[in-house]
Amino acid sequence: MNSKSKELADLFLAGDEKQALQLVQTYLENHTKDELYQLVLTPAMYWIGELWEKNIITVADEHLATAICDFVVSVTEVRRPALNSHKKKVMVLGPEGEDHYIGLKMVSSLFKENGWEVQYLGPNLPLDAAIDSANRWQPEVIALSAALAYRLPILKEYAVAFRALDFKPTIILGGRAVSLANWPASEPEGTIIVKELDQLKKWIQTGKEPDNDFSISI
Ligand code: B12
Known part of the structure; x- marks a missing residue:
């Protein structure tokens, strides 16, 4: 350290x-x-x-x-008033059972700094409530985080449910559990696995997806 x-x-x-x-x-x-x-x-x-x-x-x-x-x-965190109504939207949350949220706040902050409109819904959000909110707000991106390895299956469940929505948001998965996972696999379409914030920043600014040595099998 x-x-x-x-x-x-x-x-x-x-x-x-x-x-x-x-x-x-x-x-x-x-x-x-x-x-x-x-x-x-x-x-x-x-x-x-x-x-x-x-x-x-x-x-x-x-x-x-x-x-x-x-x-x-x-x-x-930057808290700018909305300058235009055409900002891209991202919803940020942790799945049910997940209590760790500092990483989620950092992710929200980074999106805000780059001009996105952010709905930070916090950790431990039940799937039906998250789906309801997503349908109402229709964000381009939904970012999810998990700190504990045994949370990966529920992360997958959320990612699959969000991808099934009519407006097909891009799903970004991150957090300690995600960055420590080490199973070679290809990512499903529309889902991006991000190990660190600099990769997220690059994706926000250039659209370039992380070129990780490994990714998780979801
Ligand atoms: C604070 C803390 C808690 C707090 C959380 C409060 C809060 N407001 O978040 C409380 C007390 C609630 C808690 C509870 C538990 N915790 Co805890 N906790 C921590 C601790 C010390 C810090 C977490 C943290 O804030 N880290 C800092 C953030 C910034 O790091 P991060 O989340 O990884 O985020 C970074 C990246 O991963 C990334 N990122 C994160 N999310 C996302 C999302 C996207 C989309 C992207 C792109 C990137 C991204 O961005 C961040 C920037 O670098 C960690 C130690 C650790 N190594 O993290 C243990 C730790 C994670 N907890 C641990 C454990 C065991 C638990 C409990 C099971 C303990 C218990 N017996 O009850 C419970 C589980 C609670 C639950 N149901 O989720 C263990 C996990 C061990 C393991 N084997 O996986 C750890 C590692 C501690 C340890 N060394 O033992 N915890």
Whole structure:
């Protein structure tokens, strides 16, 4: 882990939101938001996960750290008013049972920064509610995230259900579980598997799909 992430993780664990925000804002003077998210905040939270797993910190420490990370991501998000009514639309959510949502917030932030209209529906959204919302709003893209490997089957279920909608949204799958999965396979039509935020940024800006060494079989 790099020293910035370590420093930030310590500030998260100390509950020091002021210093944490300052560090992040200083970093953003010379770096992009996806660099901040992918290279600093994500390793800091993964480190906190390791400390938690080893019982070096408590679940309360982890909750405090997550709350401050959440705050920092929210503050760095661009919240521009809609400039035109022809923005592309993306719906961002986690499937039922999935509680991890910091990655989803980062994905929302990246789409917003690139001029998309975003509906962030959060984690743990039942499929019927998600389908209903998608039918009403008709987004071009639906982005889904899963942190735990055993969530991959439900991710597939959601992806298949969304692709069956009349307006055929593009489905983007990401998250820790997705990036760790390692089964050679081809992606079904209309579904893009994204390992990291820089790949997402490239796709948003150029339409170029990630050229991963592997992808998940869904
Ligand atoms: C905070 C946390 C929690 C919080 C989540 C709160 C919240 N608001 O999100 C709480 C306490 C709820 C929680 C619960 C659990 N957690 Co938890 N959690 C974490 C922790 C420490 C950080 C998660 C995080 O925010 N990471 C930072 C984000 C930014 O990373 P990310 O999600 O991977 O996102 C990045 C990319 O994947 C990508 N991305 C993410 N989504 C998407 C989507 C798209 C479309 C794209 C393109 C990209 C993308 O973008 C991000 C940028 O880099 C992790 C540690 C870890 N390694 O992540 C453990 C961790 C994921 N949890 C773990 C576990 C075990 C659990 C529980 C099962 C614990 C329990 N016994 O109850 C439950 C399961 C809850 C559930 N039903 O989902 C384990 C999983 C281990 C495993 N074998 O898979 C981890 C790894 C901790 C550990 N080391 O043991 N957790």
